[in-house]
Amino acid sequence: MTQPALTHADYRLSQLDELEAESIHIFREVAAEFEKPVLMFSGGKDSIVMMRLAEKAFYPAKLPFPVLQVDTGFDFPEVLATRDSWVSRLGVRLVVASVEQAISDGVVVDDGKTSRNRLQIGTLLHVIEDEGFTAAFGGGRRDEEKARAKERVYSHRDEFGQWDPKNQRPELWNLYNGRIAPGEHMRVFPLSNWTELDIWHYIGQEQIEIPVIYYSHRRHVVERDGMLLSAGDHLPLHRGEEPVERTVRFRTVGDMTLTGCVESDAGTVDQIIEEIAVARVTERGATRGDDRFSEAAMEDRKREGYF
Amino acid sequence: MTQSVPVSAPEADAPDLARPTMDLLRFATAGSVDDGKSTLIGRLLLDSKAIFEDQLEAVERTSVSKGFDYTDLALLTDGLRSEREQGITIDVAYRYFATPKRKFIIADTPGHVQYTRNMVTGSSTADLGLVLVDARQGLTEQSRRHAVLLSLLRVPHLVLAVNKMDLVGYDQQIYERIQAEFTAFATKLTIPDLTVIPISALKGDNVVNRSEHMPWYSGQSLLHHLENVHVASDRDLVDARLPVQYVVRPKSDAFHDYRGYAGQIAGGVLKPGDEVLVLPSGMTSRVAGIDLHTTEITEAFPPMSVTVRLEDDVDVSRGDMICRPQNAPNPSQDIDAMVCWMVPQPMRARQKLAIKHTTRIGRALVKELQYRLDVNSLHRDQEASELGLNEIGRVQLRTTVPLLCDPYAQNRTTGSFILVDEATGVTVGAGMINSGN
Ligand SMILES: Nc1nc2c(ncn2[C@@H]2O[C@H](COP(=O)(O)OP(=O)(O)O)[C@@H](O)[C@H]2O)c(=O)[nH]1
Numbered sequence: 001m002t003q004p005a006l007t008h009a010d011y012r013l014s015q016l017d018e019l020e021a022e023s024i025h026i027f028r029e030v031a032a033e034f035e036k037p038v039l040m041f042s043g044g045k046d047s048i049v050m051m052r053l054a055e056k057a058f059y060p061a062k063l064p065f066p067v068l069q070v071d072t073g074f075d076f077p078e079v080l081a082t083r084d085s086w087v088s089r090l091g092v093r094l095v096v097a098s099v100e101q102a103i104s105d106g107v108v109v110d111d112g113k114t115s116r117n118r119l120q121i122g123t124l125l126h127v128i129e130d131e132g133f134t135a136a137f138g139g140g141r142r143d144e145e146k147a148r149a150k151e152r153v154y155s156h157r158d159e160f161g162q163w164d165p166k167n168q169r170p171e172l173w174n175l176y177n178g179r180i181a182p183g184e185h186m187r188v189f190p191l192s193n194w195t196e197l198d199i200w201h202y203i204g205q206e207q208i209e210i211p212v213i214y215y216s217h218r219r220h221v222v223e224r225d226g227m228l229l230s231a232g233d234h235l236p237l238h239r240g241e242e243p244v245e246r247t248v249r250f251r252t253v254g255d256m257t258l259t260g261c262v263e264s265d266a267g268t269v270d271q272i273i274e275e276i277a278v279a280r281v282t283e284r285g286a287t288r289g290d291d292r293f294s295e296a297a298m299e300d301r302k303r304e305g306y307f
Numbered sequence: 308m309t310q311s312v313p314v315s316a317p318e319a320d321a322p323d324l325a326r327p328t329m330d331l332l333r334f335a336t337a338g339s340v341d342d343g344k345s346t347l348i349g350r351l352l353l354d355s356k357a358i359f360e361d362q363l364e365a366v367e368r369t370s371v372s373k374g375f376d377y378t379d380l381a382l383l384t385d386g387l388r389s390e391r392e393q394g395i396t397i398d399v400a401y402r403y404f405a406t407p408k409r410k411f412i413i414a415d416t417p418g419h420v421q422y423t424r425n426m427v428t429g430s431s432t433a434d435l436g437l438v439l440v441d442a443r444q445g446l447t448e449q450s451r452r453h454a455v456l457l458s459l460l461r462v463p464h465l466v467l468a469v470n471k472m473d474l475v476g477y478d479q480q481i482y483e484r485i486q487a488e489f490t491a492f493a494t495k496l497t498i499p500d501l502t503v504i505p506i507s508a509l510k511g512d513n514v515v516n517r518s519e520h521m522p523w524y525s526g527q528s529l530l531h532h533l534e535n536v537h538v539a540s541d542r543d544l545v546d547a548r549l550p551v552q553y554v555v556r557p558k559s560d561a562f563h564d565y566r567g568y569a570g571q572i573a574g575g576v577l578k579p580g581d582e583v584l585v586l587p588s589g590m591t592s593r594v595a596g597i598d599l600h601t602t603e604i605t606e607a608f609p610p611m612s613v614t615v616r617l618e619d620d621v622d623v624s625r626g627d628m629i630c631r632p633q634n635a636p637n638p639s640q641d642i643d644a645m646v647c648w649m650v651p652q653p654m655r656a657r658q659k660l661a662i663k664h665t666t667r668i669g670r671a672l673v674k675e676l677q678y679r680l681d682v683n684s685l686h687r688d689q690e691a692s693e694l695g696l697n698e699i700g701r702v703q704l705r706t707t708v709p710l711l712c713d714p715y716a717q718n719r720t721t722g723s724f725i726l727v728d729e730a731t732g733v734t735v736g737a738g739m740i741n742s743g744n
Contacts, residue, residue, distance in 0.1 A: 011576070011608045012539040015331035015410040024612035025571040028552040032625050032666070056600040057612070060565055061557040142401050149400040149415075156732075169734040170399075170424060170649055172431035174571065174610075175663050175725045179732035193412055195403050 016201055020053065023190040025174060026153060027057035027137075030188050033178040034135040037065040037188075038095070038128075041086075043079035044253050045210050046139030046191055049199055051086050052208050053190060054137075066093035068127065068136070070120050073100050074234055074256040078211040085209060097127035116255055125161035128185055135178070135186045143195045153192050159183035196276060204269035214272070216249045216264045227260030251276075329405065332538055335414040335429040335462065337453040338439030343470040347439065347508035348402060348415055351530065354515040355404040399429045408534045423682065423697035424649040426456050427737055431723070433457075434538040435464040437529075442475045442505070445485045448683050451492055455682045458496035459645060459699070459739065461719055463541040465493070466502045468529060473507040477520040495685070497716075500536075504529050542609040543718040547575030547583075548636065549607075549629040550665035550711075550721070555614055567598060567614035568623050573665065573720035574713075575631070577607045577615065584632045585623050586711050591632055592619040609720070626667040628711040628721075636721055638709035642671070644738040645680070645715075646694065646702045646726070653693040654702075654736065662706055662738075664724040669708035671726065677701040701741070715739035 013021070030037050039054060041047045054063050067087060087094045099119050102108045108122030128136060142148045154176045156167040169177045180186055191199070203210060213219075220231040220243040229235055231243035234256045248261040249272075266272045338344040402413040414429030416422065430436060436457035440450045450467075457465055467489050475481045486503040493501050504513055505524055512518030515530045527535070555567040577583075581594045595616040597607045607613045615629060623629070628636060648654050654673060662671040679691035679700040687701075694700045715722030726736030 010539050011542075011544060012330055013611065015329045015405075018331045018610060021571060021610050021612040025552070025610075028569055028612070029666075032553050057569070058553075058555060059598075059600050059614075060559070060562045061555050062559075143403045149402060150398045167733070170428040170737070172428050172725060172734075172737045173720060173723045174432075175723070177663065177725060177727050177732070177734045179661070179727055181732060193401070193403070195405070195410075197405070198410070 016198065016205060019194055019198060020056070020202070022174070022193065023050075023053045024057040026176070026188065026190040027054050029176055030135050030137070030178070030186075031058070031064050034186065036131070036133045037135040037137065038068045038131070038133040039063070039065060039137040040124075040139070041067045041069045041083060041094075042139065042254070043069070043075060043083045043211060044139065045199055045203065045214060046141065046194075048082070048086065048208060048210050049194075049202055050137055050139050050190060051090065052202075052206055055090055063090060063092045066095050068095045068097065068131075068133070070124050070127070071096050071098045071100075072116055072120060072255050073098065074116070074258075076211065076213055076230075076250075076253055076256055078213045079253050082209060082211045095127065095131065097123050099123045102126060116258070121161075128161065129183075133185060134180065135188050137188050137190060139191055140189045141191045141194050141196070141199075142189075151189065151192065153189055154178060155187040155189065156180065157185050157187055161185070163187075197273060200269055200273045200276060204273070211250075211253055213250045213253060213261075216247050216267045218245055219248050219261070220245050221248060221261065228262065229258075229260055230256055232256070329408060329410055330539070331410050331412065332435060332533060332536070333412045333414065333433050334435040334437050334533065335416055335426070335433035335457070336437045336439065337416055337426055337429075337457075338470075339441075339447055339449040340417075342439040342441045343508040344415070344439050347468065347470065347506070347514065347529075348413060350508055350511060350514050351411075351413075352402065352404050354511070355406055355530070399425045406530070406534055411533065421697055423452070423456065423699070424647060424737075426453065427460060427647045427649075427699075430457055430460040430462050431719075431737065433460070433462045434541060435466060435533070435536060436462040437466045437468060439468050439470050440485060440489075442469050442471050442478075442481055442485065445481075446488050446492070450489070452682045454489070454493060454496060454498065455685065458493075458498050459682075461497070461716060461739075463538070464500045464502075464536050465498050466504060466529065466532065468508075469503065469505045470508050472505045472512060472518075472521065473510045477505075477512070477518070479521070479523045482521075482524070502526070502532055504532065543574040543720075544576055544608060545574070546634050546636075546713065546718060546721075547577050547581070547629075547631045548573040548713070548718065548721050549577060549613075549615060550667075551623055551625055551627045551629060552666050554624060565616075566620075567616050568627075568629060569612070569614040570629075570666065571612045572607050572609045574609060574718045575634075577613075577629075578605060579603075582632060583617070583629050584635050585621055586628045586630065586635060587638050587709055588622065588627070590619075590621045590623075592617040592621050594618075626665075628665065630711075636711040636713045638711055640706045640709050642704040642706060642710060642712065642724075642738070643741045644702055644704065644724070645699060645741065646739075647699045647737045648694040648696060648735065649737065650728070650733065650735045651696045652728075652735075653695045655693045659729070660735065661727040661729050662704070662710070662724055663727065664710045664712065665721055667708065667710060669706045669710070670729075671704045671706045673702060674705050675703040677703060702738070704738075712740050714742035716742055 102123040103110045107126045108119050152168050221228040222231045222241050222243050249264040250261045266275045400415045404411050416426045416429040438453045469482050469485050482505040506513040513528045517528050549570050551568045552570040555569050557565050579594050579596050584591050595618045597604050598614045658673040660671050678687040678689045713721040722740045724738040725734050728735045
């Protein structure tokens with residue numbers, strides 16, 4: 001069961017080992033200092049890397065906290081399959097908060113105008129309050145866009161689940177201030193210092209199981225607003241739209257009706273890394289339908305506790 | 308089942324080639340407004356291809372809408388909306404880029420005096436400090452303050468980038484005068500490694516590639532220096548320190564008697580078989596094994612996160628420290644430290660605060676403010692009765708629990724702490740323990 005011992009010539013860690021050590025330290029600090037942590041699992045590659053890091057942080061014990069998924073009702077089946085595979089392998093409790101359920105319970109109002117992402121915010125904040133979670137691990141990375149460059153590892157949220165700049169604390173050394181008042185919670189980002197390429201190098205190094213749709217595959221797609229969306233009953237066709245089969249892959253996996261894929265032959269992690277290193281478009285800018293706001297919109301969504 | 312690995316020199320293990328051998332450098336940047344810091348960072352990101360097209364397009368859109376006729380690289384690095392309107396940057400922004408040799412994390416801290424707290428924050432984890440000066444102005448009060456703060460935070464490497472050389476005709480004398488002046492100033496501080504590089508952030512001279520306009524400069528370009536500066540030996544590899552974060556007790560059949568103490572190595576090199584001392588209890592034992600997930604490792608050093616198993620059934624919990632009998636921190640409730648105050652509400656004697664040191668939390672009483680340090684002149688104001696926002700002073704604290712301290716000069720992890728306001732929960736101070744006690 002034990003692998004060969006590791007030695008390091010001049011006491012130098014690779015940057016991935018150092019990022020891993022930092023993230024594991026964060027998981028352990030939160031598990032030690034917070035009453036009820038939870039790991040927010042979207043099924044995406046970042047939240048899966050978080051699962052792997054949490055696994056390492058507490059091995060050979062199980063994760064000392066549950067995993068939470070906000071079910072939009074429009075998740076890719078491949079993503080749900082990977083979620084279940086991880087949950088069963090780690091033997092961790094899965095809490096699923098359904099947006100549909102939240103709507104029918106009147107927790108969030110679907111007035112036809114609010115985007116599905118906004119409904120997710122209400123559902124998420126409700127389940128955090130309902131279950132009494134005091135810390136929620138998120139897979140957000142500072143490198144994703146400019147609005148996150150100043151984000152803390154411990155991001156304070158008030159009783160309304162809102163991010164208020166004046167409540168955020170300076171973070172020095174590896175000392176995190178986890179003090180919160182009742183009703184407040186901490187959003188924790190263990191992957192703050194990871195870039196998209198770091199995530200992929202780590203997936204390759206650890207042979208991490210991720211949803212197959214990250215890799216190139218044949219799929220019927222519809223071209224809409226310059227994006228390739230996955231065809232299916234979840235996506236009613238507009239006039240003149242004709243699904244066509246292409247070899248594609250998803251750079252991010254979110255809501256099936258909003259998340260575009262890209263034409264790609266990248267079937268392995270190394271090929272994906274090569275494709276990303278060359279890619280000239282960030283993961284959020286091109287393939288997230290509802291991310292096509294101005295930069296300020298990302299800040300507004302953060303203020304409301306979306307990420 | 309974990310079995311104890313025979314404690315013998317490991318034969319030549321095949322180096323794990325799968326892992327990229329890139330290592331990591333964290334550097335803090337500082338400069339007065341308009342010295343060119345954002346332009347420099349924008350260029351480093353651009354030239355290292357870290358900027359993806361849509362961020363570049365966003366910048367070009369914003370630059371044009373602001374009436375600029377060129378891509379204002381600085382806009383790439385601004386974040387919060389309110390700042391963009393004022394065109395200034397508040398708070399510490401972290402940026403990432405990499406070359407095949409090394410990954411970089413930049414702590415970009417705004418320049419002016421009322422952001423000393425951000426500079427202290429950004430420098431706390433920095434291996435290197437990059438101070439920018441405008442060649443036309445030379446050293447300013449701010450550049451001296453930045454050097455003082457980097458020295459106070461014990462940042463091991465410092466680079467002075469003399470920027471906008473293109474505006475002074477790439478004049479060697481101007482560069483050498485600034486270099487001489489700064490080097491002289493630095494001798495009063497503790498800056499073990501200083502490099503002065505003439506650059507033009509806008510034109511790119513000596514940023515990524517050597518400049519043809521400055522043949523008289525024989526040193527490396529900025530990026531080449533950042534890629535090669537040696538950081539592995541900056542860490543304290545002498546004093547074994549493992550602050551215990553979390554006790555791992557699986558209570559599962561497969562591991563029913565497994566008991567491991569998990570934490571991030573803060574100092575020294577720990578090996579299976581080492582005799583260890585657990586503080587504050589004073590119990591001694593031996594390392595039975597060191598686990599890194601499913602791997603048993605033969606040596607653990609900073610900043611590895613590991614789980615240590617001990618031979619004896621010793622009572623160890625979070626907040627304890629595993630160290631060596633002949634080399635241990637001294638438990639103390641009287642702390643003498645330099646403190647940087649980070650909130651408008653000033654710090655006064657008799658004030659009570661929460662204190663966090665490594666994995667230990669306690670309460671602290673401010674016994675005395677010995678002096679306030681003027682970070683520009685290094686003058687010590689003994690009459691000062693309080694410490695205001697962005698001010699630094701020497702403080703005597705009394706804590707409710709003994710802290711397992713080392714001097715900050717010896718170990719930046721076991722020599723530092725944060726002070727937290729018990730009412731608001733906000734971090735109000737950052738402390739660096741002096742060598743005195
Ligand atoms: N000529 C010249 N201008 C520069 C150079 N670096 C920056 N600038 C200009 O100086 C101004 C301030 O630069 P900026 O990066 O915003 O400074 P910051 O406030 O330190 O971030 C901008 O107009 C830049 O284009 C340089 O090396 N040469």
